[in-house]
Every structure is written in C-alpha cells, then in structure tokens.
Amino acid sequence: MGDDFSEVVKRVLASRVGNLCSNPECRALTSGPQEDPTKAVNVGVAAHITAASPGGPRYDPDILPEERSGPGNGIWLCQNHGKLVDNDPARFPVEVLKKWKSDAEAEARNRVGKTAAFTSSPSIHLNIGARVRISPIVPREFEQSDFILEEVTEECFVFTKVDSTRRVDIPKTFVEKIHSFGNSKPARIELSGRLQWLSRKRIFDLLPEKPPAGAAGAYGIGKDVDSAYAVRFSINGTFGREARLPELLAQGWLVFYDSDGKYLRWGDQILVIRWL
Numbered sequence: 221m222g223d224d225f226s227e228v229v230k231r232v233l234a235s236r237v238g239n240l241c242s243n244p245e246c247r248a249l250t251s252g253p254q255e256d257p258t259k260a261v262n263v264g265v266a267a268h269i270t271a272a273s274p275g276g277p278r279y280d281p282d283i284l285p286e287e288r289s290g291p292g293n294g295i296w297l298c299q300n301h302g303k304l305v306d307n308d309p310a311r312f313p314v315e316v317l318k319k320w321k322s323d324a325e326a327e328a329r330n331r332v333g334k335t336a337a338f339t340s341s342p343s344i345h346l347n348i349g350a351r352v353r354i355s356p357i358v359p360r361e362f363e364q365s366d367f368i369l370e371e372v373t374e375e376c377f378v379f380t381k382v383d384s385t386r387r388v389d390i391p392k393t394f395v396e397k398i399h400s401f402g403n404s405k406p407a408r409i410e411l412s413g414r415l416q417w418l419s420r421k422r423i424f425d426l427l428p429e430k431p432p433a434g435a436a437g438a439y440g441i442g443k444d445v446d447s448a449y450a451v452r453f454s455i456n457g458t459f460g461r462e463a464r465l466p467e468l469l470a471q472g473w474l475v476f477y478d479s480d481g482k483y484l485r486w487g488d489q490i491l492v493i494r495w496l
C-alpha cells in the first residue's frame with residue numbers, strides 16, 4: 221500500500237485549499253451534505269505529489285517515508301483530477317502539482333473571512349499590468365494578440381492591445397472565466413459572448429453570441445444574403461470564396477461585418493471590403 225496519508229493529513233490538505241480541487245482549471249467543491257443530516261459527503265482525494273510506493277507516478281526514492289506520507293507530499297483534488305494526475309504523470313510532473321498546490325493555498329488564504337459576494341467570483345481577478353489573451357475574438361487571428369490590463373473599475377476591465385493604443389473595455393459581467401498561469405504565460409480570459417473587430421468602425425465591439433466552432437467561427441457568425449447585397453447597399457466590396465479568405469486577408473481585404481456583428485455570406489462566399 222505504500223506510505224498512504226492519514227485521515228489527519230487528508231483533513232489538513234482539504235482545509236488548506238477550502239475543500240476545492242487544487243487544479244486551477246477546476247476548483248470543484250469536494251464536500252457537501254448527505255441526505256442523512258449527521259453525515260457529509262466527500263468527493264475529494266489527497267493525491268500524492270510523489271508516489272506512495274516504488275513504481276508509482278512521480279516516485280522519488282530519495283525522500284523519507286514520513287515525508288512521503290506527510291502533508292508536504294499531498295495535493296487536494298477532485299476525484300476526476302486525482303485520477304488524471306496519477307494516470308498521466310508525464311503531463312503532470314511534480315513542479316506542476318506543487319504550483320497548483322501553492323496557488324490553490326494562496327487563493328484560499330485570500331478568501332478566508334471574506335464575504336460570499338467576494339468569494340463567488342474568485343476566478344475573476346487580475347492584477348494591473350497583467351498580460352492576457354482574450355477568447356473568443358473575431359477575427360480569430362486577434363486571439364493570438366496580447367492585451368495588458370491598464371485599469372480595473374467597478375464594472376470593467378480596461379485593456380490596451382500590445383503594440384497599439386487600441387483600448388478595450390470589457391464589463392466584468394461579460395467575463396465567463398479567467399485562467400491564470402502565473403507570470404510565465406499570459407492569462408486567458410473567456411468571454412460569455414465575443415469581442416469582435418467590426419471592420420467598418422475598426423474598433424472592437426462586444427456582442428452577446430459566441431461564434432460557432434470550426435472554420436466559420438474564425439469569422440464570427442454568418443448571415444445569408446444574395447449576390448447583389450453589396451451593390452444594393454453601395455458597399456465597396458466583393459464576395460470571396462471562404463477557402464480563399466486567408467489569401468484575401470493577406471492582400472489587405474477585410475471581412476465585412478454588418479452592424480449586428482455578422483459577416484455576410486452568399487453560398488460559399490463571404491463579403492470582403494478594402495479599407496480606404
């Protein structure tokens with residue numbers, strides 16, 4: 221069985237992270253009430269950072285048995301992530317687990333004694349100067365761009381796009397989730413709708429619908445029109461085959477977005493314009 225954790229160690233590990241899974245992408249609550257009012261249910265596990273016995277995931281022969289079964293060698297996870305980290309030790313090496321653990325503890329430390337209003341949105345927190353990527357953005361190429369957090373107001377995060385002076389205000393209510401990866405990688409912000417560059421105005425607008433997955437998602441959400449649309453509305457543009465879009469964009473054409481943020485499609489062609 222190896223050097224397993226005692227009940228006391230398990231309880232300490234769970235409490236140090238507020239009974240939440242330590243995987244930053246998860247944070248599932250691991251305890252709650254049972255039907256029986258005298259009992260609580262626990263769906264968390266104390267996983268070993270280095271394995272309890274030789275041959276196990278991330279086993280370290282150089283540490284003492286009491287270290288192996290001590291709180292320093294454990295990480296509190298939900299059952300899914302407990303299984304995952306033990307089945308795939310290459311993807312979850314010791315350093316990653318230690319980072320998860322210290323971040324989860326820091327987060328719990330921040331939340332102790334704070335009101336529910338504060339703790340209900342713990343994942344929506346960023347420091348000024350943080351570098352982020354935002355998704356989904358349309359056109360999707362902008363998802364590769366970094367933004368810097370300039371300011372946080374009551375309602376909004378204010379970002380500036382790196383390498384430009386373009387500013388974007390994103391209401392906190394529009395933020396679905398923020399994934400932070402420490403200082404090494406930009407954080408990823410997931411929006412409940414989409415941030416889109418409307419080529420007419422050449423500024424970013426927030427729109428409530430997410431773009432579909434797949435190729436069309438790169439250009440947002442399409443709206444079917446007829447071939448004469450551009451002429452009828454005196455739009456100085458042309459329809460280009462969707463498969464050729466990367467080429468057209470490289471030539472300086474832009475996808476034309478209507479005021480509702482939808483691009484216009486005629487069959488397999490998309491309306492593009494040149495910015496004058």
Ligand SMILES: [Zn+2]
Nearest residue numbers: 241246298301
């Ligand atoms: Zn989890």
